Amino acid sequence: MLFKMIILIVSALFVTTMAENSELQIVQSNGLFTNKLYNILARKEGNVFFSPISAHAVLAMSYLGSAGSTEKAYVSSLGLPSLAATADGYEKVTSKLNNVPNVTLLIANKVYVNKGSTLKENFKNAVVNKFHSEVENVDFASASKTAGVINSWVEDKTRNKIKDIISPNDLNADTRLVLVNAIYFKGNWQNKFDKGATRTEPFYLNDKDTIDVQMMHINxxxxxxxxxxxxxxxxxxxxxxxxxSLVVILPDEKDGIKDLEKKLEKFDLTKITEGTWNTEVELALPKFKIETTIPLKDPLNEMGLGEIFDQSKANFSNLIEGQEPLYVSKVIQKAFIEVNEEGAEAAAATGFTFKNKVIKQKEYFLADHPFVISLVHGGKNSKSVLFYGKALEPHSADSFKAPVGLPIQEEKPDFLVVLSENDN
Known part of the structure; x- marks a missing residue:
């Protein structure tokens, strides 16, 4: 009999004294994963927004419990390093992300285990000591009660932004494990937007059709x-x-978003700000708010990770004591972002300059047509991608779906994966 495992994710990162190589491997793996997942999600019409690090972290946790061909599928599809390097790398990444001053960046992991089941010692040590995850025993047969327990934990970690990540219908007596990762961010701009400068302006959906947006301005x-x-x-x-920081990538042409997406397919997103210089910019960005719920089973299957959902092939023999075979029955992410003028006065200049650049005049950045956004953490030449997406139809913050580069107020995603018992 095969049991299901559910994984919910709210991201968490941690740093140790391990070799820097393991951390770099995780950052690069997350960058590749971001590209692959975005290319699939972007085929559908409308705005796209998700947290690659949240999904990547929870998948990495489940990877630690895999074996055989399933372990190899994680490596080939997600570009993950060895099991040990993955655990060590995430320890460093998680530590860094949970210790960023002057903004609120919270990442947390939790493993819910069915009562009567016992995690294997190596897996438990890895998720507790490397991913800094909590472990709690619950009764999955009491689906409504346990779903409430899990949802309450997620709501608490995401400041009530992500609700009902899991349904009682996702749980039953065959559920053996639920892995959850949650990430929450709230920060003020270093350079604040003047609310008095925000005004209604046209946003081009293509080279001719427009909608009205609330456009913010700053110089x-x-x-x-x-x-x-x-x-x-x-x-x-x-x-x-x-x-x-929030990175905005604006195609030169008003209808250039598809062409930009094709070019970004092979682009190293961890180095997206490499080659920038500090210069005066007259910036116009629309306010936006986006909330998404993304079933990830089909995208992950397309990426080559379909074996984890296959009851006859999935091998998670390093998760739970005993002979209960497991497979993943569900993977879901919920994400939320809001961007507006809110922000603190500049606290310090970043000071990124290139000596071979001579500033002769200010630059102009008018985000009046679809663009890509990326919320990142790290140095100028290497970034961890925390959130990623595109704004196709930005609306005012009072409506509900458009991204534009602004002071990001709050954002957060949840990720869910379910491992279940096989009926065969």
């Missing part, structure tokens, strides 16, 4: 570049801690 120094290979402008908007 300050930002890290900026025009990338000839992407045929797009790139600007980095730092928060009060400049290690965290």
């Amino acid at each position: 300050k120094k930002f890290n900026y570049k025009h990338d000839e290979s992407l045929k797009a402008k790139v600007i980095e908007l730092p928060y009060t801690n400049p290690e965290v």
Whole structure:
């Protein structure tokens, strides 16, 4: 009999003294995963928004319990390093992300285990000591009660932004494990937008059709570049801690989003701000708010991770004591982001300059047509991608779906994976 495992994710990161290589491997793996998942999600019409690090972290946790061909599927589809390097790398990443001053960046993991089941010692040690996960025994047969317990934990970790990540219908007596990762971010801009400068302006859905948006305006120094290979402008908007920033990638052409997406397919997103310089920019960005619920089973299957959902092939023999075979029955992520003028006064200049650049005049960045956004953490030449998406139809913050690069107020995603018992 095969039992199901559910994994919910709210991201968490941790740093140790392990070799820097393991951390870099995780950052690069997450960058590749971001590209692959986005390329699949972007086929559908409308805005796209998700947290790659949250999904990647929970999948990495489940990877630690895999074996045989299932373990190899994780490596080939997600680009994960060895089991040991993955655990060590996430320890470093999680530590860094949970210790970022001057902004609120919270990442947390939790493993819910069915009463009567026992985690294998190696897996338990890894998720507790490396992913800093809590472990709690619950009764999955009491589906409504246990779903309430899990949802309450997620709501608490995401400041009530993510609700009902799991349904009682996702749980039953065959459920053996639920892995949850949650990530929450709230930060103020280093350079604040003046609310008095926000006004209604047109946003081009293509080269001719427009909608009205609430466009924010600011004239300050930002890290900026025009990338000839992407045929797009790139600007980095730092928060009060400049290690965290919102990167906006704006195609040159009003109808250039599809072309930009094709170019980004092979682009190393961890280095998206490489080559920028600090210069005066007249910036216009719309306010936006996006909330998404994304079933990830089909995208992960397309990425080559379908074996984890296959009751006859999935091998999670390193998760639970005994002979109960497990498979993943469900993977879901919920994400939320809101961007507006809120922000603190500049606390410090980032000081990123290139000596071979001579600033002769200010640059202009008018985000009046679809663009890509990325919330990142890290140095100028290497970024961890925390959130990623695109704004196709930005609306005012009072409506409900558009992204534009602004002071990000709050955002957070949840990720759910379910491992179940096989009926065969």
